[in-house]
Amino acid sequence: MSIDPRSLPASHSSVTVPIGTFTTEAGVDIPGAELRLFAWYEGPADEAVARPVIVIEHALTGDADAADWWAGIIGPGLALDTERYLVLCANCLGGCQGSTGPSSAHPDGGHWGSRFPALSIRDLVAAEKTLLVDVLGISRIRGVVGASMGGARVLEWTFMYPEVVEAALPVAVSARASAWQIGIQSAQIRFITADPCWQDGDYHGSGRIPSHGLGQARRIAHLTYRGELELDERFSTEPQPGENPYGPYPSPTERFAVESYLDRQAEKLEARFDAGSYVILTDALNRHDVGRGRGGMNAVLGSSQVPTMVAGIDTDILYPYHQQEHLSRNLGDFIGLSKITSPTGHDGFLTETRQMTVILDKFLTKAALLAQR
Amino acid sequence: MSIDPRSLPASHSSVTVPIGTFTTEAGVDIPGAELRLFAWYEGPADEAVARPVIVIEHALTGDADAADWWAGIIGPGLALDTERYLVLCANCLGGCQGSTGPSSAHPDGGHWGSRFPALSIRDLVAAEKTLLVDVLGISRIRGVVGASMGGARVLEWTFMYPEVVEAALPVAVSARASAWQIGIQSAQIRFITADPCWQDGDYHGSGRIPSHGLGQARRIAHLTYRGELELDERFSTEPQPGENPYGPYPSPTERFAVESYLDRQAEKLEARFDAGSYVILTDALNRHDVGRGRGGMNAVLGSSQVPTMVAGIDTDILYPYHQQEHLSRNLGDFIGLSKITSPTGHDGFLTETRQMTVILDKFLTKAALLAQR
Incomplete structure (x- = not known):
């Protein structure tokens, strides 16, 4: 099943999509939740919806307009090739750039403010799955890609909805928050x-x-x-x-x-x-832990059924490279590890466009081959 | 010339020594300045003053009681052997543990507070030199050792008073503050x-x-x-x-x-x-730069006449190990580089007592040989 072309925003633009009442992992309801969704594609929408879908997960202060913060990555002929893929990115629940968050209007009046509940990384992914799968009708995603908090969401997609995700590329992230983080x-x-x-x-x-x-x-x-x-x-x-x-x-x-x-x-x-x-x-980043409540971190990683490629940056002090090596050693369907070499640290996924392009090319080539199995 | 034994505090205790009016590098007077000095030695003071002197430079929130914060390093038979050396440590100017600083009484009444001037690392060393050399009469120091802000002072000792320092061991420090620091x-x-x-x-x-x-x-x-x-x-x-x-x-x-x-x-x-x-x-740490006003960092390092051993910690993110490698490549009288291996990061100089002991042994052995030249 594919997305209805009438649901798609024009390319390089966004729509705000209601996802109903969202209930958090810790049991609080968010009635009237909405998520802002951007899309990028060449040609008419009814052609674009026939293409494989790529979902981008943004970082903490990123937003749904991925072509803005991930310059040089999304477009015709670029790593996320808008002539070959339908590329989507949603502002996460709890955000402030079009999705429901603390600054949004509360159904009972005023702003959500302190009434807005805590969210886990799993909550962010569950809300996004409601948007993409349940509301828009996307049944398969060729690749879910993202770095930092985006990478944490990529990992959770593979454990929560393996039937939807064909391949995953978490970048500059770890299996769980470290004490230092x-x-x-x-x-x-x-x-x-x-x-x-x-x-x-x-x-x-x-x-x-x-x-x-x-x-x-x-x-x-x-x-x-x-x-x-x-x-x-x-x-x-x-x-x-x-x-x-x-x-x-x-x-x-x-x-x-x-x-x-x-x-x-x-x-x-x-x-x-x-x-x-x-x-x-x-x-939500503090709560990130793929092993929590599932039988332990490494056992959970080993149970993964989704082909997953991992990347990190050599000078990252926030998510040190050994954390990506740890993912590589333990993931159940591991398809490769790439190191970005950069003086820039964690933000290397934003600044090292050429290296990121090589990694995305390799990832999408593998993902296409695996999708034919 | 050696220290008058009557000036020495009892071992494991301290004296507060007036150093007169201190004028900062940026031109502000601190009248009535005092520094707190600790000493460690075995046996009577008149024997101790005949031994080679080791001066310890403490880190930012350290103090003159080095045997407290550098446990396992100072004492009979330990790395800084109090049977063989007279070991001294002064609380730096600007501190709050016995030396004149912002919380001290101002000669005109009240506390120094905002009247206390900015200090450079060079100011801290100049004040300490006044104490040890001009007031106490010490003419030679076998070894000046210290880590972090202490290491910065060790380096400045070698450029400001090479005629006093026989050998130096800066640990976990750099030639100048980095932008990240x-x-x-x-x-x-x-x-x-x-x-x-x-x-x-x-x-x-x-x-x-x-x-x-x-x-x-x-x-x-x-x-x-x-x-x-x-x-x-x-x-x-x-x-x-x-x-x-x-x-x-x-x-x-x-x-x-x-x-x-x-x-x-x-x-x-x-x-x-x-x-x-x-x-x-x-x-003062922000102002740390051995090259400032002296013709450039690497030229200054190359001009050093004091035998200097360097050490660092492999996991230090505050003073990354490449900064100690940089010192090693450029110091004019370089006598060795040691890497402390530790999960603890910058504080490894405090926690890795065995590795620190090996480094101090090697340093003091070399310093003794060089002192016989």
Whole structure:
């Protein structure tokens, strides 16, 4: 069964699709849930729906417009070739870019705010499966691909819905959250919830936004996303032009260039992302564990029936490469491991377009061969 | 010339020594400056002062009581053998454990607070040299050893006072701050200065202490000190006993075990360390650059006349091992590089006592041979 072409948004654009009442793993209902879906394809929609489907899973602060944040990867003749595939990406539940999240209107009035429940990675995938399979009628997905939080969702797709996924490519992720990840992620949540503007999560519409706490979280998060080699090549010990960080007293307005860069990263996120969504999705990352409640991590990995290729970045400190090696050793239907070499660290999946293209080519070639079995 | 035995504190104890008015590199006077000095030696002081002197440089939140934080390293028969050496360690200027810093009384009344000036690593070493050489009369130091911020001071000793230092062992440090270090260190400074209790640095005696900001800084700093392998071995995804981080809503009181551990680390530092000292010394780390104003980093390293051994930890993300390899390639009188293998990361110099002992043995053996030249 394939998607009804009338359900498809125009290529390079999006639709918001109701998925009904969603019940979380921990038992809370989200009535009237919606997910924002982007699609990319060449030619008319009724031709596109006959093509194999590729689903992209975005990272924590990513969104459904994957062609924007994954530049050079999606399009005619590119790695995710829109002449050969129907490429889809949904903003995850709990997000703030078109899908239902803490900043959305609550059916009973006001914003969801503190009423919005905790989500697990499994919840995010269950909601997306409702959208793609139950609502849109997609029965098979040629490849599910994604990095970081996207990679965690890719893995969960293979354990939750193996009958739908023909092949999977999780990038720069692990089988479960590590203690270090939980530590640094929880600290970021605290920065936001300790901001007086947080107001227990019910700040939406109050005119006061916990942007200070969100900015603090972003500065730290960005330093886990960006490799120290790349940052040092760009900024070294250079002062920000016009400022003197070597003055007689420490001063927040006399900065090094890297401080100014981190300030810009914080400001950009404050302008485009909801702090409540950041808390919900970061907490979901803390809960990531493919083994939880299923009989243990390595046993679960070994039970996988979905052909899965793994990739990682050599300088990643957030999801160190040994975590992808661990997946490779244990996955039940493992079809390959690729290492991206980059000074950029975790964000290498975004910046190393040529290496990512080679990996996606290899993955989709294998996935096509396996789909013929 | 050797130290007057009457100036020596009893072994395992300390004295506070006035060093007069100290003028910082950036031109601010600190009148009435004092430094706290610990000493360790076996037997009477007049015998101890005839032995070769070893000076230990402590890390950021360390203090002069090195036998406390560097357990198993200092004592009779240990790596820093108190039967063979006179072992000294001073709390650095700007600190809060006996040396003059922001929490000290100002000669004009009140606390130094915001009147306390910025310090460079060179300032810390210049003050210590005043203490050891000019005040106490020590003319030669067999070995200067230290890790992290201590290692930065060790390096500066070799460039500022090569006539005093016979050999040097900087551990887990770099020739200059990297952009990543500056980024994460500056973020920590911001956490403290953004705390409403900071009061522009003049909180001492006000009854309100920026302990919240200091705790935030410590959580992040600790995650740069501790390797993810070690943390994961200890905590994995375990919930804190009696708490449920998988509940229906995210909650700061339903924690993973690693969150509770980081909370304890924050509380411990809040109880023992002054936030103002944390800001001043963290800012000093940002300013660390052996090349600054001296004609460039590698040229300066190449000009070194002091035999220098280098060590680092394989899993250190704060001062990655390639930074110690860089020192080894460029130091003018390089006498060896050792890699500590540890899951613990940067703190490996504290936890891997056996490996650290082997390195110190090798270093002191070479230093003794070189001192006979």
